[in-house]
Amino acid sequence: MSNHSWAYWAVLSAVFSALTAIFAKIGIQGVDSDFATLIRTVIVLLVLAAFVLFAGKWSNPLALSAKTWTFLALSALATGAAWVCYFRALQLGEASKVAPIDKFSLVLVALFAVVFLGERPSLCDWTGILMVAGGVLVLAFKR
Template identity: 70%
Template sequence: MMINDWFFWAALSACFAALTAIFAKIGITGVDSDFATLIRTLVITAVLAPFVWFAGKWSNPFTMPARSLLFIGLSAVATGASWICYFRALQLGEASKVAPVDKFSLVLVALFAFVFLGERLSAREWLGVALVAIGVLVLAIKR
């Protein structure tokens, strides 16, 4: 099996997402989760803006197509809503349970990509998605 470039970056994303859960769970102790989300966003902006600038990737956002701006904006709103919910869930629950349930987004992405983007998964890939969904249910259902 050859590892694709996308897989490398997706695996790194998963590692950083795991660290996000642990760091956030420790960090929100005694702090309002919404305020913590704001601080998180400010830190991300402070780190990412110079990175984009120094990497020579900065461009005038007003020259982007309106459709791109709209959907990037909608993505930002969805991200913000996700972060607010995630931090609230971390404040109320255990990181080892919250983070896997948050990853139910994988199941939803597969479904939304099928419906809205016309992406087609193989039977093996749908089986993997179904197993993730079952895993989330196992974690979520109380005994």
């Protein structure tokens, strides 16, 4: 794989995230958003379990370190909370306003990466991050 194969996967992630908003907005009509999140989660679990098994990627989960378990559990809890909040926001608001605010996570990731991971974005990076933040404000709070 090339040094930029991550970009390919990141673009696919953006496409699937966009489709998630559209499909979810249609799918939650007339359904409680928390129940819809549960259904979505069960489907994700089944699909990922099948993928891991058929791709031969299964390994012994008991062999993972306590640190790995802790941070994967924290990530799972954060994901679950994000999904519950996202579906509730989609049920109550317009997808074209909810999604940009959700993508404010890009700005937060940059800030958290500096604080917790010691990353140091360049001036060019910070300029882009500030532009994203401004774009979120324009898209989410336009009148």
